[in-house]
Amino acid sequence: MQKTTTALGLAVLLSSAIPAVSQQSDAPPQGVTFYGQINRGVLSYDDGPTDNTYWFVDNSKSVSRVGATYDTPLSDGWRLHARGEIALKWKETNVVNRNDPHDDNYEFDRTQLRKLEIGFVHDTYGRFTIGQGAMSADGITGLDLSLTTVVAGTPVQDAAGGQLLAPLGAITPDNKRIKQAFRSMGSSRRFRLRYDAPITNGWRFIAAAGQEVLSYNDDQLYADTSLRYDGDHGDFRVRAGGALRWIEERPNVFIASGSILHRPSGWNVTMATGHESSGADYYYGKLGYIGRWFDLGQTAISVDIYDGDDIYQNRSSPVSFSSSRSYGIAVVQKVKSPKIDLYALLRRYEYTDSTDQYEDSLAFLAGVRWSF
Structure with a gap:
């Protein structure tokens, strides 16, 4: 009840400060746009003692989803933008493992709601948004121009996050999961108030504050700010940004990423990092190449490395130290029409960590993303 009351109060407060819809007869007609993607594939995971394959899994790096937007002009230069979006992610790679190969606990519930928001936009004053949607730091660790982000990026855990780590010499796996031992510290979506300042010379400042309303056991407050840049400099395209995150009763976080693409050659490099006030940190690097070998679309190849210290996070079974390292190689074939990505990742x-040594593991994920 407290969550619902807080959310309604924020909505009333913002809506009272926004101009009413213009009644001018020459106002442009309102528009509804539908969009979505289906991203399915096959995951093979070898942890040493066992090798398992999971068919028709949903890729956690970019989950299947469907949504709709609505746009219409308001008075005095304001525009209204509304969005609703739900996930379609049964058998997600961040969930399935040898003990639960079919995601038996899956049920479609409110946690599948990704976005339900309304925004008021002005070219001079920026964008004010309220509702369930991205915090200001969402995506800040994934500012990446490599074109392999559908399967490879800073959140290296997404390829096999649900898998259980296997201690050396043990018959059965531990209760530690890949997604606990490898994290990007990225932000997510909450019920929040968000402000996006107008873009100035490629720079944009964003701030947000809100509460988790979809989880059944999270009453904490969330707030973050971010600064992003996107621009061209001769033959180079540059995208970068950083963010500060504050979560009630959890460590504060600084996260950042940046990417540079040399357009004529197709070579690109991406870097990212994350630091928690608890002492956990990581560094990520990617080298990529984009080729134009086929008429159907661009081909992208990348290699990356992730190196983290004290990343493992589990309040019920903490460790005094941990070391997390991952290497990956990915290839993505873009298809222009229909809009399809064919991809593979090794x-x-x-x-x-301080409690045990674990088998090195190898994940292979291949699939198809169809966007519409």
């Missing part, structure tokens, strides 16, 4: 995970 990723190695290496993890150890």
Whole structure:
């Protein structure tokens, strides 16, 4: 009840400060746009003692989804933008493992709601948004121009996040999962108030504050700010940004990423990092190449490395130290029409901590993303 009351109060407060819809007869007609993607594939995971294959899994790096937007002009230069979006992610790679190969606990519930928001936009004053949607730091660790982000990026855990780590010499796996031992510290979506300042010379400042309303056991407050840049400099395209995150009763976080693409050659490099006030940190690097070998679309290839310290996070079974390292190689074939990405990723995970040593593991994920 407290969550619902807070959310309604924020909505009333913002809506009272926004101009009413213009009644001018020459106002442009309102528009509804539908969009979505289906992103399915096959995951093979080898942790040493066992090798398992999972068919028709949903790729957690970019989950299947469907949504709709609505846009219409308001008075005095304001525009209204509304969005609703739900996930379609049964058998997600961040969930399935040898003990639960079919995601038996899956049920479609409110946690599948990704976005339900309304925004008021002005060219001079920026954008004010309220509702369930991205915090200001969402995506800040993935500012990446490599064109392989459908399967490879800073959140290296997404390829096999649900898999259980296997201690050396053990018959059965531990209760530690890949997604606990490898994290990007990225932000997500909450019920929040968000402000996006107008873009100035490629720079944009964003701030947001809100609360988790979809989780059944999270009453914490969330707030973050971010600064992003996107621009061209001769033959180079540059995209970069950083963010500060504050979460009630959890460590504060600084996260950042940046990417540079040399357009004529197709070579690109991406870097990212994350630091928690608890002492956990990681560094990520990617080298990529974009070729134009086929008429159907561009071909992108990348290799990356992730190196993290004290990343493992589990309040019920903490460790005094941990080391997380991952290497990956990815290839993505873009198809212009229909809009399809064909992809494959080979990723190695290496993890150890103060409680045990663990088998190195190898994940292979291949699939197809169709966007519409």
